[in-house]
Amino acid sequence: MTPAKRRPAPPALDIDGLLKDPDIKVIVTCGSGGVGKTTTAAALALRAAEQGRRVVVLTIDPARRLAQSLGLTQLDNTPRLVPGVGATPANPADRATKTGATADKVARSGDETGALLAMMLDMKRTFDDVVSAHTTPDKAAQIFANPFYQSLSASFAGTQEYMAMEKLSQLRAQLVEHGGWDLIVVDTPPSRSALDFLDAPQRLGRFLDGRMIRLLTAPARAGGKAYLKVVTASFGLFTKVLNRILGNDLLSNVSAFVASLETMFGGFRERAEQTYELLKGEDTAFIVVASPEPDALREASFFVERLQFEQMPLTGVVLNRVHSAASGLSRQRAEAAVERLAELDDPGPAQRLALVALEVHAELAEAAAHDQAIAARFAAAHPDIAQRSVPALASDVHDLAGLRRIGEKLAGTS
Numbered sequence: 001m002t003p004a005k006r007r008p009a010p011p012a013l014d015i016d017g018l019l020k021d022p023d024i025k026v027i028v029t030c031g032s033g034g035v036g037k038t039t040t041a042a043a044l045a046l047r048a049a050e051q052g053r054r055v056v057v058l059t060i061d062p063a064r065r066l067a068q069s070l071g072l073t074q075l076d077n078t079p080r081l082v083p084g085v086g087a088t089p090a091n092p093a094d095r096a097t098k099t100g101a102t103a104d105k106v107a108r109s110g111d112e113t114g115a116l117l118a119m120m121l122d123m124k125r126t127f128d129d130v131v132s133a134h135t136t137p138d139k140a141a142q143i144f145a146n147p148f149y150q151s152l153s154a155s156f157a158g159t160q161e162y163m164a165m166e167k168l169s170q171l172r173a174q175l176v177e178h179g180g181w182d183l184i185v186v187d188t189p190p191s192r193s194a195l196d197f198l199d200a201p202q203r204l205g206r207f208l209d210g211r212m213i214r215l216l217t218a219p220a221r222a223g224g225k226a227y228l229k230v231v232t233a234s235f236g237l238f239t240k241v242l243n244r245i246l247g248n249d250l251l252s253n254v255s256a257f258v259a260s261l262e263t264m265f266g267g268f269r270e271r272a273e274q275t276y277e278l279l280k281g282e283d284t285a286f287i288v289v290a291s292p293e294p295d296a297l298r299e300a301s302f303f304v305e306r307l308q309f310e311q312m313p314l315t316g317v318v319l320n321r322v323h324s325a326a327s328g329l330s331r332q333r334a335e336a337a338v339e340r341l342a343e344l345d346d347p348g349p350a351q352r353l354a355l356v357a358l359e360v361h362a363e364l365a366e367a368a369a370h371d372q373a374i375a376a377r378f379a380a381a382h383p384d385i386a387q388r389s390v391p392a393l394a395s396d397v398h399d400l401a402g403l404r405r406i407g408e409k410l411a412g413t414s
Contacts, residue, residue: 010379013316014288015386015411019048019183024285025175026168026184026278028126031289032299033190033257036320036390038065039397039406040289040293041187042118044072046400047407048183049085049116056117056171056180059187066187069397070118077122078168084400085116126163129170153221160189161196162272169275198276198310204377285315289379292322292371304382318387318410319375323367323392388412 020023027044031037038059045057067075070082111291132140139248144147164186172181278284286307290300300317307314341351341358379387390409397406408414 006342010383011316011386012412013318013386015044015047015407016051018211018285018315019044019053020051021282022182023281025182026172026186026285028188028279028284029185029289029318030188030284030286030303031190032296035289035291035296037190037289038187039069039319039403040287040320040410041185042066042069043403043410044287044399045084045116045118045183045185046085046403047279048185049082049114049176050404053183054115054181055183055185056169057185057187058117058119058167060121060189060376066120068119069399069403070116072118072400074119075120077119077125079117079119079145079171082400085114102260114315117182121164121167123160123163126167126170128348130163155187161199161248163270164188165275168252169271170227172275172278179229192303194380198279198306198312212373226372278314280310282313284313286312287315288317289320290317291320292376294372299373300378306387314385318390319378319387321392322371322375322389 018027027041029037029041029044041059045055048057057066059075067073071084072080072082079183128144131143135143168184168186169186171181175182175184288300288303290296290309304314304317341347341354344351375387375389379385388410390406393402393405395402397403405414
């Protein structure tokens with residue numbers, strides 16, 4: 001019988017080569033929830049900073065795990081220096097850190113050593129910044145006071161993904177124009193919605209070109225009375241229901257909001273499309289993060305296939321929390337030894353200790369075999385995708401020391 005042909009191992013993901021490459025300006029991590037994606041993004045950013053790069057890590061995930069792992073009490077919409085990373089006490093950047101320095105102070109310090117800044121996307125604040133930057137102060141004040149805008153900027157479906165595009169665009173502009181940092185690491189939300197920001201330009205275009213928007217912008221073109229007739233004829237009972245639920249001013253608030261923003265819509269679309277094209281550039285790297293579980297790897301396959309379809313620069317896959325067992329003793333042999341020890345009538349302390357150790361080893365060996373088998377199936381389905389396995393740790397990562405250990409595992413140096 002001819003033995004089965006052994007499949008070649010997937011290429012190894014060269015993390016240090018990626019982080020040291022000065023041509024790489026953006027790293028985007030994506031993956032399903034609970035696979036260690038946020039930890040991976042933080043560890044990549046920390047390792048890059050300690051190798052001399054000036055890094056800002058942006059989390060879009062509303063959970064605050066990134067702040068906790070970096071030793072910060074909170075994150076906001078402004079990049080903040082992480083104390084104790086990439087600078088000595090004598091450096092101006094480090095002295096600024098002690099007083100809560102922002103990105104502008106880092107850029108002005110002139111220091112060439114690495115630095116790490118962290119931030120979390122504030123959807124409403126980013127939307128406010130966009131409005132303020134592209135209209136007059138009086139017009140901006142009218143928009144901010146509009147009840148529909150207040151709801152839209154805080155919770156409207158799709159706003160988070162579009163604002164993630166806006167924030168990344170702002171960070172890229174600062175990278176190019178002001179030199180505040182030379183690498184951006186983006187930690188996306190969990191699950192498949194992590195790639196929703198790739199659809200932001202198209203979804204925005206469909207929204208702006210839709211029939212509802214054309215109706216709502218009618219006051220700017222046809223006058224209030226003509227618009228009222230159109231709305232009354234078009235919406236009828238629907239309008240009455242909305243007014244009953246949300247108040248009589250709903251349609252007027254929406255109309256005023258859209259009319260105020262009408263001149264800005266083209267800019268929204270243009271910037272989103274520019275950022276989308278930047279993400280397809282050679283200076284961007286996507287890393288898919290997964291764990292050796294069927295659901296997580298199905299999600300990882302979705303990400304891989306979607307990124308390839310969109311012709312996005314996929315660098316590789318990180319497989320977190322992979323179990324390993326000591327070589328030389330198989331699960332079967334360990335279980336057989338457990339059975340023999342369990343048959344002893346009066347086992348001594350040494351035998352009881354050996355029994356517990358062998359049981360633990362058997363469980364680890366079984367978990368390791370499971371992880372290896374499922375990882376092999378994923379590799380067979382994506383043989384050309386570089387991979388890096390990170391072993392499961394005994395405890396959760398919650399500080400810089402833990403992130404450094406993860407960085408070493410990612411780089412394969414420990």
